[in-house]
Amino acid sequence: MFCYRCGAELPDGSKFCNMCGAMQEGAPAAAAEAAPVATVAPAAPEKQGKPLNKTLILIEIIGTILLAAFTVWYVLFSNEAYRMPRYAAVSTPTPTPKKATPTPTPKKATPTPAKKPTTTPKPAATATPTPTQAVRADDGTSFAMVNGILTVRDDVFGMTYEELNDYVGGTIPELMSWDYSTVPMMYNGFDYTDGNSYVLFFEKNRLVGVRTESTIAKNEIPSDLYNRAVALRGGHDHYWYYRETGQVSEYDWYISIKGRKGEYAIFLNPYDDTNHICQQVTSPDYSGGTIQQH
Numbered sequence: 202m203f204c205y206r207c208g209a210e211l212p213d214g215s216k217f218c219n220m221c222g223a224m225q226e227g228a229p230a231a232a233a234e235a236a237p238v239a240t241v242a243p244a245a246p247e248k249q250g251k252p253l254n255k256t257l258i259l260i261e262i263i264g265t266i267l268l269a270a271f272t273v274w275y276v277l278f279s280n281e282a283y284r285m286p287r288y289a290a291v292s293t294p295t296p297t298p299k300k301a302t303p304t305p306t307p308k309k310a311t312p313t314p315a316k317k318p319t320t321t322p323k324p325a326a327t328a329t330p331t332p333t334q335a336v337r338a339d340d341g342t343s344f345a346m347v348n349g350i351l352t353v354r355d356d357v358f359g360m361t362y363e364e365l366n367d368y369v370g371g372t373i374p375e376l377m378s379w380d381y382s383t384v385p386m387m388y389n390g391f392d393y394t395d396g397n398s399y400v401l402f403f404e405k406n407r408l409v410g411v412r413t414e415s416t417i418a419k420n421e422i423p424s425d426l427y428n429r430a431v432a433l434r435g436g437h438d439h440y441w442y443y444r445e446t447g448q449v450s451e452y453d454w455y456i457s458i459k460g461r462k463g464e465y466a467i468f469l470n471p472y473d474d475t476n477h478i479c480q481q482v483t484s485p486d487y488s489g490g491t492i493q494q495h
Contacts, residue, residue, distance in 0.1 A: 207275070339369045341394045344411060349426060350433050351480040353411045355459050358484040361406050362387070369393070376403060384489035402487075409487040413480050420469055420476040422450055430454070430467055461485035 202211050204218035204225065211218060215225050343357045357365060366373045369391075376387035379402065390400040402410035417423065431437065434454040441450055451468035463484050470477040 208271075339394075343369070344393050344397070344399050345395060346397055346413070348429055348433065350430055351411070351413050351465070351482060353482045358408055358458060359486065360408050362403055362408075365401070365408055373401065382489045386489070402483075404487060404489070407486060408484075410481060410483040412482075414470065414477050417476045417478045420471050422452065422467055422469060422478065426467065426478065427452065430465075434465060456482070458482075458484050 202213050202215065202225070203209065204211055204221060204223060206223040207218060207221040209218055209220040211225065217224055343354050345352050357368070360368065362373070362376055372393075373391045374389045376389050379386035379388045382402075384404060387403045387406070388400060390398055392398050397413065400412040400414065401408060402412070430452070434456065436454075438453045439451070440453075451466060454465040456463050456465050461484075463482065466479075466481050466483075468479055468481070470479045
């Protein structure tokens, strides 16, 4: 038997076509016995002089039409049916995934603060302010003659005239202009509590030098004063400079004042027809060339 839809040859009694899957029960009886349409070769032309058989020509035309119709049907429908499954598959719907429920974050437990022991606060200590140089009282050691050698405490250098005058109890006279320096200077002498007299030199209203002065019989540096200075201060420089009265000798020692380079000097200072011996300490803040001369 043959499939009534696609024409495929089937075993007798088949219910479905193995090629296109069409059900065969109840198909027209002619389909079960139908055989593939054979292609009829065109009849050989008759000899000239004899008329063509109209019946044969009609059969050829009909056969050609049927063959063409079968070919078209087979191309359009047979292959599509062949590709179809024998039974329609039932599609299973894909379930929509459920949204994950977020796991709640556990709250951190708030620690209960420990109770602090109640303490009785102690009264705050009253800080004693450190007095400035302008308000402190002098203890009598700012200026001194140690074994006849002039010494000056470092912290008094740099004080203004007003600060130093208050510091020593208001005993410094008003300043006068010093005309023997290479920079503008003010000075004056005062009697200190140790019984000695000191001359103070101010540059830009800051203390930069302290001097002691006394008369001597000869215009030469006493050897005992020189030896005491060497014993206290060590090595030194020595030079001469010219004065109206002749050659004048001077010894210089470099000393530390507030961590900087200051100077201690012993020198002769003859004036007013009198010989004078001077000791002098100058701070690093003094910018002039010399204040040794009268």
